[in-house]
Amino acid sequence: MENSQTQQVSRRAKILDVLGNWIGVIPFFIFIIVFLILPSMNLFIGAFRDLNGNFTFDNIIGLKDPAILKAYSVSLQVSVITSLVGSVFGFFVAYAITIGKAPKWMRNILMTFSGLAANFGGVPLAFAFIATIGRTGLITAILKNICFSNAAGVQSCPLDIYDNGFTLYGVLGLTLAYTYFEFPLMVLIITPALEGLKRDWREASDNLGASSWQYWRYVAFPVLWPSILGAGLLLFGSAFGAYATAQALTGGSIYLVTILIGQQIRGDVLGNPNLGYALALGMVVIMSITITGYTILQRRTARWLKS
């Protein structure tokens, strides 16, 4: 009798314990189901439906349209370039504030800036760029007014960037704007990894006769590689999925997949939401391929990591 009572109390305690462990993550799962899984399923189903709800491959076949292929190409181009530039630039900034001899105050300023800039995207970022290096932006105006006279008294203003073929409202401008939030993201991600490089490894390498280059070639980069790869993927993803900055900066004049999706779903002239779903599905496929590639590469390069 007493024994069965004890068992009951113990079972109840166990259930409460399990419930206690799960209760914290229940809102997360609800959120994921409502805002990720259900929309993804809707997207997937929608990509194979026409406007009347009938099953069709037309949307998928429609992705072969030259304008759409170009949009994918430009999106990929901008994403690859900005993730590479952001990775390299961010890596060197992170290096300077961790392993380099940059003063501590600079580190604090750069980390705060990075935290802010990495989250500064969309319309405000586009506006900031227009206000500074737009056609009538502040920096553009200052540079435009720096003029020189030659011996013959002929005046030239060589720093007028728009005269030299630059435009903020094209791929180059977009790349610049994206790099603005990409490199701080890299700084935030790679700084802890650089801090994880032990001073003893460097000293052991020196002690064994290696040069600085050999240390980076054989020890530091291979150790950092999984983090760099992961950060690069994140940067690629954030550029590939960006919409508001490009839309605000170029007014939709540039072909990006996200802008095309926006046009289809907003119901502009000839808008086809189901084609929009197919476009989004294409993006998911590209991201999946990228992540698979990343996973394979990571497995190959990080066999030494504890599993």
Next chain:
Amino acid sequence: MSFLKLTHVNKTFADMPAVDDFNLSAEQGEFVSFLGPSGCGKTTTLRMIAGFELPTSGKITIADQDLTYVPPNKRNVGMVFQSYALFPNMTIADNIGYGLKVVGKSKTEINKRVDEMLDLIHLENFRERYPYQLSGGQQQRVALVRALAIRPQILLLDEPLSALDAKIRVELRQEIRRIQQQLGITTIYVTHDQEEALSLSDRVVVMSQGRMEQVGTPSEIYTYPATEFVAKFVGQINLLPVDVINPPEGLVKVGQQPVRTSRALNRADGAHAVRLAIRPEELNPGYLEGANNLTGKVDSITYLGSIIRVRIDVEGQLISMDMFNERKLKMPAVGDIFQVNFDADACWLI
């Protein structure tokens, strides 16, 4: 002729002296330990030999070659770190072969040396494993042979056993000594563990606050400590304030009880506060005619495994006595009146 020579080496960090006028000559094949508490400058001195720190002044030579300002990767000095510092992305074989690879040795030569080194530490089957797959002791063995694989002129060990548990520490220190003797390599060993320093070394340098307190063989350091710091830091010691009765005869009083030391005090010694130094293991239980005898009350008894430490209150002064823990040992009880005796040779005045 000395193989490793440090002459008037000084190092300051932001005007704070870390190493103060350090002088040392070590012979080829000698095992020298730097012993001292944290912050005494032992690791800084080692790092100056390795080239990771530059001396503020002074000179470091190895085999008559001035290496004071030579970069670490040009010194041919092997170093073993407290944290092992194995490269996590490399297998054990790659770690050991790293020093040979970076100087452009052939694969055949690297493989041969790696095999030799693995054989030396009996880890032949761990060639293709990664550091995380090895225990701490195994990792430190690998770190040791990685440093030796480049055939360095000198081997430096910076508290290599600190991160290991007690049993492995004892095993590994014997292994370090065996390998060092087998290869006949001049070795500098940094430790704060007196047992390690005394058991491993040909000579010990005891350091405090950047200065060398005493240099000598383990036996000299333990039996004849030159300063109060050395006496206190190396082993256990009783330091009892005494009144000097007869300086030429070395006669003093602990409380009201006379004690004779084998060494006469000069008058100048007698003018200062003098303390009687005696190791706990030099005290014997009971009264002995012709020896120094002290009587007190048992204050506490501590069981330390192979030894038992009895603390005796002698007129307000606590004295520790160590006795071997034998089955036949008759233990006093706390509060008992207890007598201890010791030779005049066993004690000295500081």
